[in-house]
Amino acid sequence: MANKTAVNEHHGFPWKHLIGFVLSIVLTLFALWVALGTDLSLTWILIIIFGFAFLQAALQLLMFMHVTENSTKSNLTSRVQIGNILFAAFVAIVIVIGSVWVMTAGHAKHDKHDEPKTENQENHGEHESH
Incomplete structure (x- = not known):
């Protein structure tokens, strides 16, 4: 039974991966905009970029590395x-x-x-x- 559910999860469109990919691109573009398009001080730019990097790492762990998936x-x-x-x-x-x-x-x-x-x-x- 456990094998059938694991096999069934792989059918269909990978919406979770697509959402994770799009959110990663959006976070990268926000970081680029903060670095190039704002007049913030260098300290604040670095803080914001590191924050976006942390969010993107967490997002990739959740969306691509399957950290939250339950298993036996x-x-x-x-x-x-x-x-x-x-x-x-x-x-x-x-x-x-x-x-x-x-x-x-x-x-x-x-x-x-x-x-x-x-x-x-x-x-x-x-x-x-x-």
Whole structure:
């Protein structure tokens, strides 16, 4: 019996996937509009984009990864699944925060090298070359 219901669920149009896809596109377009079409400060733009990214990740877990589907799994199996989801969320957060940290730290060092030289630094450099 359980096999027949699982087989019957795969017939027909995948409305859940289509809705998830359209909502993902809408969230992406909203993030693009916030980044390019508003005059918000950089801090608020990043906060809003990260919020949209979080919503899109949750949406994809619900719509495409079938997290909410009930099954005949044991209590231990569902605990392992929750542990796996939490670990994946932790890894994703570390990657995003680490990437932002590395990119901002690199720009801070790069910005120091772009400072214009003062007149004393330019004259000092000429004396050393002679």
